[in-house]
Amino acid sequence: MNQITRRGALGTGLGLVAGQAVLAPLASAQTSQQIAIATGTTGGVYYPLGGALANYLTRGIPGVSATAEVTAGSTANFQLLGASRAQLVFGQVDAAVDSIRGAGPFRGRVVPTRAIAVLYTNRMQVVTTADRHIRSMADLKGKRISTGAPASATELFARRLIAAAGLDIAKDFRGVERLSPAESTNAIRDGKIDAYFFVSGIPTSAITDLGATPGTTLVMVDHADALANIVREHGPVYFAETIPANTYPGQTAPNHQLSVANILGMREDAAPQLVGQILEILWTNREDWARVHSAARDFNLDQQKTAAAGVPWHPAAEAFWKAKGATLA
Numbered sequence: 634m635n636q637i638t639r640r641g642a643l644g645t646g647l648g649l650v651a652g653q654a655v656l657a658p659l660a661s662a663q664t665s666q667q668i669a670i671a672t673g674t675t676g677g678v679y680y681p682l683g684g685a686l687a688n689y690l691t692r693g694i695p696g697v698s699a700t701a702e703v704t705a706g707s708t709a710n711f712q713l714l715g716a717s718r719a720q721l722v723f724g725q726v727d728a729a730v731d732s733i734r735g736a737g738p739f740r741g742r743v744v745p746t747r748a749i750a751v752l753y754t755n756r757m758q759v760v761t762t763a764d765r766h767i768r769s770m771a772d773l774k775g776k777r778i779s780t781g782a783p784a785s786a787t788e789l790f791a792r793r794l795i796a797a798a799g800l801d802i803a804k805d806f807r808g809v810e811r812l813s814p815a816e817s818t819n820a821i822r823d824g825k826i827d828a829y830f831f832v833s834g835i836p837t838s839a840i841t842d843l844g845a846t847p848g849t850t851l852v853m854v855d856h857a858d859a860l861a862n863i864v865r866e867h868g869p870v871y872f873a874e875t876i877p878a879n880t881y882p883g884q885t886a887p888n889h890q891l892s893v894a895n896i897l898g899m900r901e902d903a904a905p906q907l908v909g910q911i912l913e914i915l916w917t918n919r920e921d922w923a924r925v926h927s928a929a930r931d932f933n934l935d936q937q938k939t940a941a942a943g944v945p946w947h948p949a950a951e952a953f954w955k956a957k958g959a960t961l962a
Contacts (some may be wrong), residue, residue: 707786812840834928
């Protein structure tokens with residue numbers, strides 16, 4: 634399992650003792666409560682949003698110290714939730730569904746994941762540069778690729794997309810790396826890979842940095858035509874969207890791609906009072922959150938749908954959203 638990395642800039646620090654939960658009872662406001670928020674890599678969207686959320690919670694709940702943690706991403710986050718090493722996690726719905734089923738990378742270890750909020754859409758982005766002469770998924774055959782960091786939702790989604798596009802990850806590539814988005818951008822610049830996969834909100838810094846590299850023409854590979862195959866195999870958690878032209882430097886054409894929703898998740902046994910406090914504080918700060926990253930503009934009542942969440946609601950979250958006027962249907 635991927636370890637979480639301390640991010641000391643927020644909160645007052647986080648002690649993780651022997652992998653045990655560190656959440657204290659809510660009965661006493663003076664009791665120190667430490668909340669580890671599992672986010673993602675520094676080149677993605679979860680990380681800055683998690684940092685801001687940690688700040689809101691530390692300021693807003695007496696006795697709470699919340700800390701945003703760098704992780705490999707969604708799959709690792711739900712594994713950490715299952716081990717009670719994180720109390721609040723960002724994650725993609727496809728990984729969340731696998732976690733409650735004990736499927737795929739969870740290998741029979743069921744995680745009692747419950748949704749507390751549906752956030753924004755995560756876009757699959759297949760990234761390359763014009764000099765690699767890759768214009769379609771079929772053109773990836775024989776190339777060197779990165780499928781994302783180990784235990785990330787990028788890796789999970791990338792492998793599914795590769796198969797849905799009719800490619801064999803074991804046979805059809807000259808090399809398959811498992812790099813973070815920032816590492817992938819550097820590897821393309823250095824000529825070590827030809828393309829990489831990254832799932833995130835848009836825009837994301839790693840791809841922006843690549844597009845802004847002098848002498849580089851960014852290419853985003855269309856793959857929305859794989860929707861029917863991927864849904865047939867993995868269910869309707871995926872859907873087609875379009876990244877508008879000029880989202881990234883040098884991106885002159887719209888990118889027709891596949892997407893999946895993001896949630897905030899907690900354990901089924903999370904204290905209802907704490908769940909309600911987290912949601913009230915986040916909802917109150919939602920406009921500021923959208924200034925941290927534009928992806929958070931999509932955090933609204935209309936997003937709070939049971940089908941979009943993918944996994945059951947935590948009862949306190951369900952009650953919260955109904956009280957705010959969300960239909961959930």
